Amino acid sequence: MTPADHGRDWYERAGVRGGPRRLLGDELRDGQLFFPPALVPYLDHPRVRALPGPGREALLARHLYHYLEFTAQFETRVVNRATERIAGGRSGLDLATATRLDAYRIYCDEGYHSLYSLDVVDQVSRASGITPLPYDFRPFLDRLDAVGREALPDEPLLAQLLQVVVFEMLITAILNDVPKDPRVLTLVRDVVRDHARDEGWHHAFFARFFRELWHGLTGPQRGRVARCLPGLIRSSLLPDRAPVRAALAAAGLGPTAVAEVVHDAYPRDRVDRGIRDAARHAVRLFEETGVLDVPGGRRAFETAELLQ
Numbered sequence: 225m226t227p228a229d230h231g232r233d234w235y236e237r238a239g240v241r242g243g244p245r246r247l248l249g250d251e252l253r254d255g256q257l258f259f260p261p262a263l264v265p266y267l268d269h270p271r272v273r274a275l276p277g278p279g280r281e282a283l284l285a286r287h288l289y290h291y292l293e294f295t296a297q298f299e300t301r302v303v304n305r306a307t308e309r310i311a312g313g314r315s316g317l318d319l320a321t322a323t324r325l326d327a328y329r330i331y332c333d334e335g336y337h338s339l340y341s342l343d344v345v346d347q348v349s350r351a352s353g354i355t356p357l358p359y360d361f362r363p364f365l366d367r368l369d370a371v372g373r374e375a376l377p378d379e380p381l382l383a384q385l386l387q388v389v390v391f392e393m394l395i396t397a398i399l400n401d402v403p404k405d406p407r408v409l410t411l412v413r414d415v416v417r418d419h420a421r422d423e424g425w426h427h428a429f430f431a432r433f434f435r436e437l438w439h440g441l442t443g444p445q446r447g448r449v450a451r452c453l454p455g456l457i458r459s460s461l462l463p464d465r466a467p468v469r470a471a472l473a474a475a476g477l478g479p480t481a482v483a484e485v486v487h488d489a490y491p492r493d494r495v496d497r498g499i500r501d502a503a504r505h506a507v508r509l510f511e512e513t514g515v516l517d518v519p520g521g522r523r524a525f526e527t528a529e530l531l532q
């Protein structure tokens with residue numbers, strides 16, 4: 225479906241328009257899981273396996289909270305920061321009104337994704353008694369913004385638009401795999417499925433938007449953008465270890481054990497493989513658009529381990 229088709233359907237199909245509020249119900253008593261263990265790389269570590277049952281359960285809950293709190297912050301502070309510029313006609317591109325309307329639709333979607341992400345944290349933490357640890361999105365945002373500042377020091381808006389193009393093109397294991405695991409709480413699977421459904425058409429919108437953006441760039445700008453994109457991809461997907469460390473410490477591990485678990489759970493080659501996998505559609509789009517053909521383009525993607 226093209227974004228233009230979607231514009232007509234959005235009023236019926238978008239989660240924020242017609243989707244129900246997802247509620248926890250009483251599944252916690254049945255022992256349903258907070259999150260798929262396969263998506264929590266440190267859960268099988270011997271030091272974590274040695275923890276008592278409730279400690280490991282709290283780790284799963286806090287992994288879920290971190291994902292949701294990250295999402296709640298990211299949608300409004302990164303995606304909508306740039307989407308609002310597109311919608312408001314302040315992106316620097318001469319866009320059709322239909323495109324701007326779609327951007328406002330995405331803006332509404334993302335605001336709603338933030339709302340239900342925090343709503344799920346609230347419902348699950350109240351019912352389970354497992355409290356969320358304080359979460360600070362700022363370090364992640366600072367790292368992401370620093371990539372753009374370094375590669376495009378005079379073009380902060382362009383960097384912000386690229387951040388969103390990159391992120392909206394990523395296919396994360398979470399969106400794909402959480403809904404499929406029947407051991408996980410229905411509430412969690414439902415909100416992730418709802419979210420993935422909306423993201424399908426965002427993906428199409430931003431692919432088209434990037435082609436337009438790229439078309440309007442000068443030669444030197446294209447070079448800078450090509451060399452910036454791999455860093456944006458990596459920075460978006462690198463595991464955030466700080467919340468993991470905090471959750472492990474709260475589960476009762478001492479500083480040495482925490483460092484050991486984090487070190488063992490995120491080996492470089494596995495992290496690189498995960499990033500490459502999640503970025504494959506983004507990389508294909510950039511390849512098709514000619515990004516890798518500008519001087520230094522392919523090399524930048526190779527150095528970032530993004531090519532198969």
Ligand SMILES: [Fe+2]
Pocket residue numbers: 299333334337419423
């Ligand atoms: Fe979203």
Ligand SMILES: [Fe+2]
Pocket residue numbers: 303334392422423426
């Ligand atoms: Fe989105």
